[in-house]
Amino acid sequence: MPIHYTGILDExxxxxxxxxxxxVSHMGRIMIEGEDAIPFLQQVSASKVAAIExxxxxxxxxxxxxxxxxxxxxxxxxxxxxFLLCVNASNHEKILDxxxxxxxxxxxxxxxxxxxxDIAQLALQGPASIAILRNTLGTTIxxxxxxxxxxxxxSSISLxxxxxxxxxxxxxxxxxxxDRALDLWSALIVTGKPYGLKPAGLGARDLLRLxxxxxxxxxDITEDTTxxxxxxxxxxxxQNNDFIGQPVLTxxxxxxxxxxxxxxxxxxxxxxxxxxxxxxxxxEIGQVTSGNLSPILQKGIGLGYVLSAHAHIGAxxxxxxxxxxxxxxxxKPPFYKRRKS
Numbered sequence: 001m002p003i004h005y006t007g008i009l010d011e012x013x014x015x016x017x018x019x020x021x022x023x024v025s026h027m028g029r030i031m032i033e034g035e036d037a038i039p040f041l042q043q044v045s046a047s048k049v050a051a052i053e054x055x056x057x058x059x060x061x062x063x064x065x066x067x068x069x070x071x072x073x074x075x076x077x078x079x080x081x082x083f084l085l086c087v088n089a090s091n092h093e094k095i096l097d098x099x100x101x102x103x104x105x106x107x108x109x110x111x112x113x114x115x116x117x118d119i120a121q122l123a124l125q126g127p128a129s130i131a132i133l134r135n136t137l138g139t140t141i142x143x144x145x146x147x148x149x150x151x152x153x154x155s156s157i158s159l160x161x162x163x164x165x166x167x168x169x170x171x172x173x174x175x176x177x178x179d180r181a182l183d184l185w186s187a188l189i190v191t192g193k194p195y196g197l198k199p200a201g202l203g204a205r206d207l208l209r210l211x212x213x214x215x216x217x218x219x220d221i222t223e224d225t226t227x228x229x230x231x232x233x234x235x236x237x238x239q240n241n242d243f244i245g246q247p248v249l250t251x252x253x254x255x256x257x258x259x260x261x262x263x264x265x266x267x268x269x270x271x272x273x274x275x276x277x278x279x280x281x282x283x284e285i286g287q288v289t290s291g292n293l294s295p296i297l298q299k300g301i302g303l304g305y306v307l308s309a310h311a312h313i314g315a316x317x318x319x320x321x322x323x324x325x326x327x328x329x330x331x332k333p334p335f336y337k338r339r340k341s
Contacts, residue, residue: 001026001202008203012295015167015208018196019126021188022205024173025181028092029119030099033082034110041075041083044102044244046227048237052077055149057162061227061235062095063245067252068223069230071095072215074164076149084115084160084175088217092116102244120181124188125171125208127339128195133161133172135191155187166205168212168338210301211294213263213333219274220261220289220303228252229305230261259286260311263333264319266300270326272319278304279318279325285310288319294335300326301335 001023004011014020032041041049047060057076061069071091076084087095099112124132133141136154144150150161157180165171176184189197206216215221221230228236228249236249266272272291277284291302302319310317313332318325 003203004201005199008201008207009295011198011200011204012207014196014198015126015169015200015204016296017127018198019124019128019132019192020167020198020200020204021185021192022123022125022200023120023181023185024123025120025178026089027116027121028085028087028089028095029115029121029175030085030087030096031082031113031115032085032099032110033079033113034108035081036108036110037081037083040103040106040108040110042237042240043106043242044099045073045075046236046240046243046245046249047075048240049075049077049083052083054078054080055151057147057149057164059147059235061232062098063227063243063249064223065244065248066223067226067228067245067248069217069221069225069227070098070223072217072221072232074162076160076162078149078160086121086173090218118178120176120178122174122176122181122185122188123165123171124174124192124197125165125167125200126169126197128192128197129169129171132188132192132195132197155184157184157187159184166214167208168214168334168336169208170338207292207295210290210292210303211296211334211336213303213335215303216290225261225305226252226257229257229259256308258308259305260308261289261303261305262311262315262317262330263335264302264304264317264328265331265335266302266319267327267329270300270319270321270324272300272302272321272326272328277320278306279320280310280316281318284320285317291319296336300328302328306330
């Protein structure tokens with residue numbers, strides 16, 4: 001995936017105002033299917049997988065025995081006992097190997113199949129995305145709910161269309177046979193041109209997700225951070241006493257944690273970056289995990305872990321930016337709120 005095509009800021013503004021097309025085929029795609037697909041997934045993920053309806057999806061976290069996040073994934077239920085997992089590119093091999101190990105140890109009647117090479121993935125994001133798809137799918141697209149899935153045909157190409165995304169705008173992911181991905185890309189670019197559609201790259205994607213406070217694996221979450229510390233306790237199925245990492249997460253829920261992930265805004269014009277120290281008035285209390293200047297808000301924004309006593313909305317912070325402590329304040333994400341369509 002290129003960093004940019006026409007330029008990061010141009011692509012960012014295009015997605016916010018019209019639509020951008022991303023090639024996100026670097027992500028991993030793993031199929032889980034078989035008689036025990038649901039109990040298997042409910043053991044390896046912290047989510048209530050059984051609650052996902054057919055042709056719907058769920059954002060979920062896979063944890064290690066210490067409660068650390070092995071990956072954050074999207075789980076798509078394609079049939080009663082057939083699921084597609086979209087995993088982070090950097091974790092693809094790790095998660096594939098781990099799922100196969102769990103399948104062998106748990107002795108479930110389930111298959112773990114890597115489909116990353118034969119299924120490509122495009123993301124059509126932005127307020128004009130629905131109008132672009134309406135050209136081919138008609139008003140059917142109007143009835144697809146958030147996190148819904150639709151098996152459809154676009155330009156004679158059969159694919160899975162899902163209403164998910166990583167930008168904060170109305171958007172869709174398109175899972176397509178790899179040998180037809182270029183055909184679909186080209187068709188969408190032609191169809192979308194009157195609507196201002198442009199290709200978009202990794203740089204714009206990172207700015208867009210930060211506006212929303214969306215987590216980036218390797219920065220904001222790792223195997224050394226838990227869903228509780230990351231502010232993602234809402235993803236955990238607390239009725240399930242059998243998922244990997246459950247005892248640790250339950251203890252953290254009951255007793256609290258020493259650190260928490262917070263969203264912050266700078267009170268002076270500057271740019272926070274990953275790794276910068278966070279201070280209170282006297283001492284270092286944490287570190288920035290993601291940060292940048294939001295083009296649409298024109299202010300420095302970021303995420304970072306701080307001692308729990310400083311994790312409440314309105315708490316004052318100072319970000320050490322090249323030796324200068326810039327005042328900031330803890331805020332409730334998202335930083336940017338999408339206009340209603």
